[in-house]
Amino acid sequence: MSNYLEWDFLTDFVEKAFSAYGVPEDDVKICADVLLQSDKKGIESHGVNRFKPIYIDRIKDGVQNPVTDFEIIRETPTTAVVDGHDGMGQVIAHHSMKVAIEKAKKYGMGMVAVRNSTHYGIAGYHTDMAADAGCIGMSGTNARPSIAPTFGVENKLGTNPLTVSFPTDEPFHFSLDCATSIIQRGKIELYAREGKDTPAGTVIGRDGSALTDSNQILHDLQTGEAALAPLGGIGEELSGYKGYGYATIVEVLSAALQQGSFLSMLTGIGENGEKTKFHLGHFFIAIDTEAFMGLDSFKKTAGDIMRELRSSQKAPGAERIYTAGEKEYLIWQEREKTGLPVNESVQKELIAIRDDAGLVDFRFPFED
């Protein structure tokens, strides 16, 4: 019995399952690729662990539509505004970044602002698309209220990733894909599983205190009695206002350009406690390096910067200095050979999907 799944097998299963719930053929490829890219990079918080709760269950609950109606409602040479009509976020994001890249290739830069979308997977997938095309890619999205503003205790801003990728002359892109909070729920779940406290300063209670009891935090985040601290922490001493500021920028770029929803509109819960559509907003920017001094010289200089950073003096006890995207590349080097390790909770969800979708041809190795 193995808890490892081979990539071809897993891809086939995820595609057929998306298909079974009504996602059209072309879109299935995109949805599966975004989902599994996360697992390939070791970002387990956004991989198959989310397949059932964030995608399949939401389609079944009618909170998002399996068929994506991608509508460009306004367009200029370099910009577009898209209404996603509550379709598949990964598909909306993929098409949007494609439009931004096409505009960048023609005019030097491109930007697409999206409204009425749903969870778009890892932001880095989309910014990496731009890097693949020789562009600098930027993206962000708003999300359910989680972060409290500096001097506040109420969850207001989403974890609002501010994500950037660009190519270098190394075998992997620079890719910084991170929330503007210090940590996210997934990390606290990990601390709880390991029986560890959550580091002080990452979560704030309604009384303004730094919460550390991981199980209590998971409960309080659910009820809104706790909120995540922005990057930089609670208050101003360690410059929490900077993370708060970046989270706010992402919120505005995800709502004001496209006249979409924001902050407390994004709870996903209606007046009577019912599940409602999220109406998320995103933005996608592509900047063509060829419109400046050229791709090759850009890649060389970017690579030189990475190498100088990595070869600088390490802290005593530190094994190495990484640059963004490097750890994910190293994990993929390993996982390409081994396949994906899947824990028991995810195993159960995959079996549940298989049975519910009637995909009788699939039998998982961990069932043997």
Place this chain on the structure above:
Amino acid sequence: MSNYLEWDFLTDFVEKAFSAYGVPEDDVKICADVLLQSDKKGIESHGVNRFKPIYIDRIKDGVQNPVTDFEIIRETPTTAVVDGHDGMGQVIAHHSMKVAIEKAKKYGMGMVAVRNSTHYGIAGYHTDMAADAGCIGMSGTNARPSIAPTFGVENKLGTNPLTVSFPTDEPFHFSLDCATSIIQRGKIELYAREGKDTPAGTVIGRDGSALTDSNQILHDLQTGEAALAPLGGIGEELSGYKGYGYATIVEVLSAALQQGSFLSMLTGIGENGEKTKFHLGHFFIAIDTEAFMGLDSFKKTAGDIMRELRSSQKAPGAERIYTAGEKEYLIWQEREKTGLPVNESVQKELIAIRDDAGLVDFRFPFED
């Protein structure tokens, strides 16, 4: 005897002094406005306290040229690469953002990448120019090596601000102008003057420890025995890799697009300890809100987001929740009436410039 200087008087003095050291008439206006905008907003680290050491002394030392040769070396509809030929950073930045805004007004977006520049003042001045024009403005610059990468102890990256402004329907712009380190040297100088320790986690020593002795830190930063921690702190526990990542993005956008200098090339000190030109790089982005759903609706939604954040539940003991740019606006409301308070150290520098430049008509109130 007053230590307050009236704005008209101070502006006149700064302009005549820049002029006396060879800055041409039109450029003098820009240089003075950038410098004093900082004092008007209460960002004293970048105001007249820097007039002598960062601008006048550097002109006198031949490290930067008072006459700016602003050369566009490559251009497309939306982008331009500028060589600043070691002229006045404020002037180079002003012209660059103007070009970016013009391109944005025509094509929706504009970006200018600059090499061989010098200190450009507060980044927020330039991004506010974009906001004044109804655009989203973004800017960053590299700088002398100060920040150590995560798991490193060597000062490598500049304090590399990642700055964003945009208009709202309120009387002031949203304007987040901040370094990607937690704090900067100016703040540590303040702690030292107040006899306070520097918060643990903001500065790292070569032995990997968190330094807190403010006077020792100021010495060690000078010798390179200490380095600033990125936003998020030392190590990964509070996500220091995110601030490190953002600092790296700014370094790359300030060097790779324009084929300019970076990291250890930017010490300003030559092989034999002599002062050398800095060859800084910057970038400027303007995104026209009119290319999306329009300026008015953008301002309204952005304002709504600010108001919802400020009216959310405050931490016990917190007087109010601010949004970026608000504190600076409130300070200007006050200072517009009072003029600028100038401390003794700056008073001496202003007198020294006056005497050196032979501006005999100026007599400061603090001399009475």
